[in-house]
Amino acid sequence: MSAIHIKYPALTLKAGTRAFHRLHQRTLQAMDVGTVPGAAGGPKALGIQGLDLALFGQWLPSAPRERSLIGASIGSWRFASACLPQPAQALRRLGALYTALDFAKGATQAEVSLSCHQMLDALLEGRDAQILDNPLYRLNIMLVKSHGLLAHDQRARLGAGLSAVIADNLLGRSRLARHFERIILHDARLPPPLQPLNDFPSRLLPLKVTNLRQALLASGSIPMVMEGVRDIQGVGSGTFRDGGLLDYHLDLPYNGDDIVLYPHFTDKVVPGWFDKALPWRRGNTEHLKNVLLLAPSAQYLASLPYGKLPDRSDFKRFMGDAAARQRYWHKAMAESQRLGDEFLELVETGKLHERLQPLH
Numbered sequence: 001m002s003a004i005h006i007k008y009p010a011l012t013l014k015a016g017t018r019a020f021h022r023l024h025q026r027t028l029q030a031m032d033v034g035t036v037p038g039a040a041g042g043p044k045a046l047g048i049q050g051l052d053l054a055l056f057g058q059w060l061p062s063a064p065r066e067r068s069l070i071g072a073s074i075g076s077w078r079f080a081s082a083c084l085p086q087p088a089q090a091l092r093r094l095g096a097l098y099t100a101l102d103f104a105k106g107a108t109q110a111e112v113s114l115s116c117h118q119m120l121d122a123l124l125e126g127r128d129a130q131i132l133d134n135p136l137y138r139l140n141i142m143l144v145k146s147h148g149l150l151a152h153d154q155r156a157r158l159g160a161g162l163s164a165v166i167a168d169n170l171l172g173r174s175r176l177a178r179h180f181e182r183i184i185l186h187d188a189r190l191p192p193p194l195q196p197l198n199d200f201p202s203r204l205l206p207l208k209v210t211n212l213r214q215a216l217l218a219s220g221s222i223p224m225v226m227e228g229v230r231d232i233q234g235v236g237s238g239t240f241r242d243g244g245l246l247d248y249h250l251d252l253p254y255n256g257d258d259i260v261l262y263p264h265f266t267d268k269v270v271p272g273w274f275d276k277a278l279p280w281r282r283g284n285t286e287h288l289k290n291v292l293l294l295a296p297s298a299q300y301l302a303s304l305p306y307g308k309l310p311d312r313s314d315f316k317r318f319m320g321d322a323a324a325r326q327r328y329w330h331k332a333m334a335e336s337q338r339l340g341d342e343f344l345e346l347v348e349t350g351k352l353h354e355r356l357q358p359l360h
Contacts (some may be wrong), residue, residue: 046310068193251287
């Protein structure tokens with residue numbers, strides 16, 4: 001269904017200061033986009049699948065150029081899919097595989113990790129090298145190396161480590177440097193699209209066929225849910241976990257003057273996973289100055305089953321009734337076509353700037 005038949009806007013569009021001014025001066029063109037971020041958020045990604053399909057299946061390919069895709073957790077899985085030879089097909093397959101997951105009550109971290117490993121095998125089908133040979137996209141995968149008690153998967157020790165992280169984060173986000181090191185594994189052909197990172201200890205290292213799968217698994221390895229990934233080739237020894245722990249919504253110092261096009265689950269940028277409950281922790285306006293953020297509108301969300309995007313809590317909500325959860329998730333993916341349709345209509349008609357709000 002075309003967005004023109006919808007009575008309310010499906011998308012919220014917000015722009016950083018420079019992007020806001022630029023997009024009021026001239027219409028957005030696909031050639032303007034140099035970087036695409038993808039946040040951590042688990043199944044929420046399924047709820048914006050229609051945006052990904054419009055962007056990677058149609059709009060961005062209409063203006064071929066080198067672009068950086070930088071993702072944490074599910075963001076990195078989405079973008080690995082987009083780097084495969086048929087991106088729309090791969091993105092749909094990611095949604096189908098994720099929806100098909102089912103966990104028994106009391107599933108262990110090892111069992112969840114095994115399921116995700118199998119899902120990644122089914123998604124990539126041995127095409128790892130094709131991701132890193134993509135002629136246009138340059139993949140960047142964010143993860144963290146865990147220190148101290150956070151390096152353990154034993155629940156009591158890991159729980160104590162997470163409690164210390166929560167306490168330190170309340171005192172100041174900078175204190176997370178005691179617990180994590182940021183790792184960005186990137187396409188060897190292009191450095192990450194970022195200015196120097198001085199907020200946390202950070203390493204930028206090349207992605208290779210030999211570490212791509214470990215990196216993807218680590219980037220989505222949520223503590224207490226999945227096991228950490230150990231000893232990544234080309235990175236070194238240690239325990240590596242979800243990149244969203246430090247960089248939940250990728251509040252990063254993007255470089256250059258290109259538009260940073262951000263298909264997102266929400267209309268705000270939360271710096272780290274531990275900041276979710278801290279409303280005063282907001283994205284850095286200087287970091288976000290070139291960002292154009294696309295997110296489902298409040299009216300769109302209210303129209304969905306349960307009034308929200310799919311999320312990890314659904315595994316518990318539908319425990320014992322996987323079929324009901326899968327129907328709900330498939331419905332959310334189907335509805336998200338409206339998000340992509342509306343974006344394409346706005347750029348085609350040149351009316352995108354009329355809907356822009358400031359991104360604070």
